[in-house]
Amino acid sequence: MKNSFLQKNKDELLTYGLLLIFWIVMEVMRRGGMLTSHFSSMLVPMTYYAIGAVALNLCVGILGELSIGHAGFMCIGAFSSAIFSLLFKETMPTAPRFFLAFLVGIAFSALFGFLIGIPVLRLKGDYLAIVTLAFGEIIKNILTAIYLGVDSKGVHIALNMTNFKIETDGIKLINGAQGVSGTPRNSSFTIGMIVLFLALFVTTNLIKSRDGRAIMSIRDNRIAAESIGINVTRYKMLAFTISAAIAGAAGVLFSHNVTTMTNISNYFGYNASIMLLVYVVLGGIGNIRGSVIAAMILYLLPEMMRGLNRYRMLIYAIVLILMMLFNWAPAMVDWRKKTFGALFKTVTKSNEKEVA
Amino acid sequence: MALLDIDHLSISFGGLQAVLDFNVEIEKGELYGLIGPNGAGKTTVFNLLTGVYQPDEGIIRLDGVDITGHSTEAINHDGIARTFQNIRLFKALSVIDNVKAGLHERFPYPTIAGILKLPSYRKAEQEMDEEAMKLLEVFGLAPERDTLAANLPYGAQRKLEIARAMATNPKLLLLDEPAAGMNPNETGELMDTIRFIRDEFDMTVLLIEHDMKLVSGICDRLTVLNFGRILAEGETKAVLNDPEVIKAYLGD
Ligand SMILES: Nc1ncnc2c1ncn2[C@@H]1O[C@H](COP(=O)(O)OP(=O)(O)O)[C@@H](O)[C@H]1O
Ligand SMILES: [Mg+2]
Numbered sequence: 001m002k003n004s005f006l007q008k009n010k011d012e013l014l015t016y017g018l019l020l021i022f023w024i025v026m027e028v029m030r031r032g033g034m035l036t037s038h039f040s041s042m043l044v045p046m047t048y049y050a051i052g053a054v055a056l057n058l059c060v061g062i063l064g065e066l067s068i069g070h071a072g073f074m075c076i077g078a079f080s081s082a083i084f085s086l087l088f089k090e091t092m093p094t095a096p097r098f099f100l101a102f103l104v105g106i107a108f109s110a111l112f113g114f115l116i117g118i119p120v121l122r123l124k125g126d127y128l129a130i131v132t133l134a135f136g137e138i139i140k141n142i143l144t145a146i147y148l149g150v151d152s153k154g155v156h157i158a159l160n161m162t163n164f165k166i167e168t169d170g171i172k173l174i175n176g177a178q179g180v181s182g183t184p185r186n187s188s189f190t191i192g193m194i195v196l197f198l199a200l201f202v203t204t205n206l207i208k209s210r211d212g213r214a215i216m217s218i219r220d221n222r223i224a225a226e227s228i229g230i231n232v233t234r235y236k237m238l239a240f241t242i243s244a245a246i247a248g249a250a251g252v253l254f255s256h257n258v259t260t261m262t263n264i265s266n267y268f269g270y271n272a273s274i275m276l277l278v279y280v281v282l283g284g285i286g287n288i289r290g291s292v293i294a295a296m297i298l299y300l301l302p303e304m305m306r307g308l309n310r311y312r313m314l315i316y317a318i319v320l321i322l323m324m325l326f327n328w329a330p331a332m333v334d335w336r337k338k339t340f341g342a343l344f345k346t347v348t349k350s351n352e353k354e355v356a
Numbered sequence: 357m358a359l360l361d362i363d364h365l366s367i368s369f370g371g372l373q374a375v376l377d378f379n380v381e382i383e384k385g386e387l388y389g390l391i392g393p394n395g396a397g398k399t400t401v402f403n404l405l406t407g408v409y410q411p412d413e414g415i416i417r418l419d420g421v422d423i424t425g426h427s428t429e430a431i432n433h434d435g436i437a438r439t440f441q442n443i444r445l446f447k448a449l450s451v452i453d454n455v456k457a458g459l460h461e462r463f464p465y466p467t468i469a470g471i472l473k474l475p476s477y478r479k480a481e482q483e484m485d486e487e488a489m490k491l492l493e494v495f496g497l498a499p500e501r502d503t504l505a506a507n508l509p510y511g512a513q514r515k516l517e518i519a520r521a522m523a524t525n526p527k528l529l530l531l532d533e534p535a536a537g538m539n540p541n542e543t544g545e546l547m548d549t550i551r552f553i554r555d556e557f558d559m560t561v562l563l564i565e566h567d568m569k570l571v572s573g574i575c576d577r578l579t580v581l582n583f584g585r586i587l588a589e590g591e592t593k594a595v596l597n598d599p600e601v602i603k604a605y606l607g608d
Pocket of ligand 2: 411
C-alpha cells in the first residue's frame with residue numbers, strides 16, 4: 001500500500017524533494033552569511049519567475065496553447081494586490097492583509113484569464129499567440145496611463161495628471177507612468193517558496209485528475225476529445241483560468257517585493273512573457289518540474305557570473321544551448337530515458353490533422 | 357422501433373453531392389456494414405451522424421429521439437461513439453489514460469476534489485482504473501496499460517480507439533475501417549472481438565470496411581454507397597452477390 005503510494009506519486013515526490021533540499025540549502029547558506037546580499041535579493045524574484053513558468057507551462061505544455069502574454073496576468077495580480085495592500089496598509093495587520101492580497105491578486109488575474117479566454121480560446125496556434133501578446137501589451141499600457149486614487153470624496157480615475165484631482169488626505173494608488181509606490185514589502189523567500197509549492201501542488205494534481213486528462217486529450221486531439229463527450233470549451237477555459245490565476249499569484253509576490261512599480265514595461269512587457277516562454281521551452285514543454293529548474297538556473301545564472309563580466313553573456317548563451325540539447329536532442333532523450341527512467345518526462349504536442 | 361433510424365440524409369460540399377438521400381434502419385444488437393468504393397461518402401455519413409457536419413436535409417433518430425443538429429459532444433452523450441479512419445488517439449497519454457478519458461463523463465467529481473485529492477477523487481479514479489482495465493482485457497491491451505499510445509503498434513492503436521469509444525458506454529458504436537492496415541491474423545482477432553462486444557455488451561455496431569472477409573464474416577446486413585447514393589442494401593450475402601455491387605467494386 002505504502003509502496004504503491006510512492007510508486008504512483010514518484011514524480012511529484014521527486015519534485016517536492018528536490019525543491020525542499022534546495023530551499024534548506026539556500027536557507028542555511030543565507031543564515032550562515034554565505035550569500036552576498038545581492039544574491040539573497042534574487043531569491044524572491046527567482047520564486048516568482050518559477051511560479052510564472054509553472055503557470056505558463058500549464059497553458060503551453062498541458063493545454064497546448066501558445067500564450068505570449070502571460071506577463072500580463074502577472075501584471076494584473078501585481079497591481080490589484082498592491083492596490084489592496086495600499087488601501088488597508090494602516091488598518092490591517094500584515095499577515096491577514098498579505099494573505100488577502102494573495103486572494104485579491106489571484107481572483108483578479110483569474111477573472112481576466114476567464115474573460116480573455118472567451119475570445120482567445122476560439123483561435124488556434126499563431127493567432128492565439130498574437131492575441132495573447134496583444135493582451136499583455138494592452139494591460140501594461142493601460143496600467144502605465146492610468147491615474148487612480150481615493151480620498152474623502154471618493155474614487156478618482158483619470159487618464160492624465162491634470163485631471164487627477166485628489167485631495168491631500170487621499171491615497172494615490174496608481175500614479176500614471178510612475179506606477180504604484182509604497183506597497184509594503186511583505187514577500188520573503190519563505191513565502192515565495194510556499195507559494196511555489198502550492199502552485200506545483202495545484203498544477204500537478206490537476207494534471208493527474210480527470211480534468212487534467214480532459215485538458216491533455218484536447219491538446220492531443222480536439223476532435224477525438226469531442227467525440228468522447230468532453231466539453232472542449234469548458235476545459236480550455238478551466239486550464240487557461242487556473243494558469244492565469246497562478247501567474248497572478250507570482251505577480252502578488254512581485255509587487256510586494258519591489259514595493260515601487262515604475263517602468264513596468266521592463267517587468268511585464270512582452271520580453272518578460274518571452275522570458276517565461278524560454279524557461280518553459282528549455283525546461284521541457286509539458287514538464288512542470290523542468291520549468292521550475294530552468295527558471296531557477298536561468299534566472300540566477302547571469303547574476304552569479306557577475307564577476308566574469310566579459311564572458312557572462314557568452315556563458316549564458318552556452319548554457320541555453322546545452323539545456324536545449326539536454327531536453328530536446330534525440331540522442332540525449334534516449335540517454336536520459338535509459339539513465340533516469342521515468343524521472344524526466346518530455347511530452348510533445350501532436351499536430352492536429354483534418355477530419356476523416 | 358429501430359435503434360438508429362436515418363431518413364433522407366443529404367449533404368453537399370460546394371458543388372459536390374457527398375451524400376444524397378441516405379436512409380437506413382438498424383436494429384438493436386445488429387452488426388451492420390457500410391461499404392463502397394473510396395470517396396463514396398461513407399466517412400461523411402459518420403461525420404453527419406456524429407455532428408461533425410450538419411446535414412443539408414434529413415433526420416437522424418437514435419432510440420426514437422431526434423438527434424439531428426446536436427453537437428459532437430452532445431451526440432456522444434446521446435449514445436453514439438466512434439473511431440476514426442485515420443487514427444485519432446491521445447498520443448502523449450498512456451493506454452489506460454486514453455480509455456479513462458473515454459470514461460470521463462461517467463465518473464464525475466469536482467475539480468477541487470482532484471486538486472486536493474479528496475476521497476471522491478480516489479474513489480472515482482479507482483473505479484475508472486477497474487473499468488478501464490476490464491475494457492483493456494477485452495482488447496488484449498492490458499499488458500500495455502502504461503505504454504504511451506503513440507508507441508503502440510498500428511493494430512493495437514486501432515483496438516485502443518475502439519476501447520476508448522466503448523468506454524463512453526454507447527448504444528451505437530461506429531467503426532471507420534477498423535481493420536485497415538491489419539494483417540489477416542489481426543483482422544481475424546478483430547472480428548472475434550467485435551462479435552464479443554456485440555454479445556457481451558449487447559452493442560449495436562455500424563462499421564465501414566473494405567476487407568470483404570470481415571464484412572461477409574460478421575455483418576448481418578449491408579448498405580452499399582456509390583457516389584454518395586445507396587446502390588444496394590439488405591442481407592449481406594445477397595448484397596455481395598448483386599451484380600451492380602460487383603460492378604461498382606470492380607470498376608473502382
Ligand atoms: N469537409 C469536406 N469538404 C469538402 N469535401 C469533402 C469533405 N469531406 C468529404 N468530402 C468529399 O466527400 C466525398 C466523400 O468522402 P468520404 O466520405 O471521406 O469517402 P469514403 O467513402 O472514402 O469515406 C469525397 O469526394 C470527399 O473529397
Ligand atoms: Mg472514409
